[in-house]
Amino acid sequence: MSKGFDNKMAPPAPAPQREVATGTCVLGPTLHFKGELYGEEDLEFQGQLEGSIEHTRSLSIGKDGGVTGNIRAKFVIVEGRVDGDIFATESVSIRASAKVKGNIFAPRVGIADGANFSGSIDMNHKGAAAGTRPATVQVTLSDPAAERLLTKAAG
Amino acid sequence: MSTSNERMSVFGPTLRFKGELKAQEDIKIEGRIEGTIHHQQRVVVGAKGEVVATLNAAQIDVDGKVVGDMSAKKSIKVNQSAIVRGNLRAPSVSITEGANFNGGVTMESNAGSQGSSTPGASR
Numbered sequence: 001m002s003k004g005f006d007n008k009m010a011p012p013a014p015a016p017q018r019e020v021a022t023g024t025c026v027l028g029p030t031l032h033f034k035g036e037l038y039g040e041e042d043l044e045f046q047g048q049l050e051g052s053i054e055h056t057r058s059l060s061i062g063k064d065g066g067v068t069g070n071i072r073a074k075f076v077i078v079e080g081r082v083d084g085d086i087f088a089t090e091s092v093s094i095r096a097s098a099k100v101k102g103n104i105f106a107p108r109v110g111i112a113d114g115a116n117f118s119g120s121i122d123m124n125h126k127g128a129a130a131g132t133r134p135a136t137v138q139v140t141l142s143d144p145a146a147e148r149l150l151t152k153a154a155g
Numbered sequence: 156m157s158t159s160n161e162r163m164s165v166f167g168p169t170l171r172f173k174g175e176l177k178a179q180e181d182i183k184i185e186g187r188i189e190g191t192i193h194h195q196q197r198v199v200v201g202a203k204g205e206v207v208a209t210l211n212a213a214q215i216d217v218d219g220k221v222v223g224d225m226s227a228k229k230s231i232k233v234n235q236s237a238i239v240r241g242n243l244r245a246p247s248v249s250i251t252e253g254a255n256f257n258g259g260v261t262m263e264s265n266a267g268s269q270g271s272s273t274p275g276a277s278r
Binding site for chain 2: 025026027028029030031032033034035036037038039040041043047051
């Protein structure tokens with residue numbers, strides 16, 4: 001009888017944790033990489049890496065993680081140590097437990113209170129957008145007002 | 156198979172790495188690694204995994220593709236879906252029927268010393 005009761009009360013299948021559902025790949029704390037790492041999936045890095053990371057999606061450097069080298073990704077979340085420049089096309093988030101030594105190039109940057117950061121931040125870096133955005137000058141040329149001005153100047 | 160091992164790191168299918176990898180925990184490789192792997196524990200090359208590297212570990216299970224020499228302190232298992240080109244060196248080596256394997260096999264307990272054998276000696 002308790003079985004039927006349970007069935008009635010049972011919620012519709014518990015939603016799996018988001019991190020697991022999206023298949024975030026986790027690289028453990030004893031991993032030591034020396035070289036170049038490329039990836040196209042969300043990655044949580046807890047190991048040590050000497051070299052460069054080139055990533056097209058979200059990359060998080062965990063508390064135990066350490067990177068010596070440059071990082072390129074869409075989103076970068078740092079909770080561990082980074083010695084090197086960080087380039088992100090979307091955003092960089094430096095968490096309270098992070099230790100970062102290097103420059104950050106990203107349109108949006110957040111540094112939490114308590115984080116250790118030394119370096120410079122550039123939010124208008126062209127390379128941050130990886131050349132995906134065309135120059136804004138073109139807009140004014142097709143603008144009727146600008147065209148009028150140009151013809152007036154010519155005439 | 157035993158994908159949900161307690162704490163196995165998974166090197167995901169879109170990850171590519173070129174260089175030297177060292178680790179002291181079990182890892183499953185579903186991506187592509189070029190270079191060398193020095194491992195203290197178990198390495199599983201998943202069905203989607205591709206390794207072009209010299210592989211050293213305690214135990215190696217291959218379901219995917221490996222080009223390079225492998226040496227293990229305990230055992231090497233080449234499963235049915237595997238494609239392997241290289242020499243194997245371990246106290247215990249098993250190759251499942253259906254696997255594609257080209258290379259030499261040396262069954263010795265001191266898998267650590269590599270210098271003593273010439274590649275392809277068993278052929």
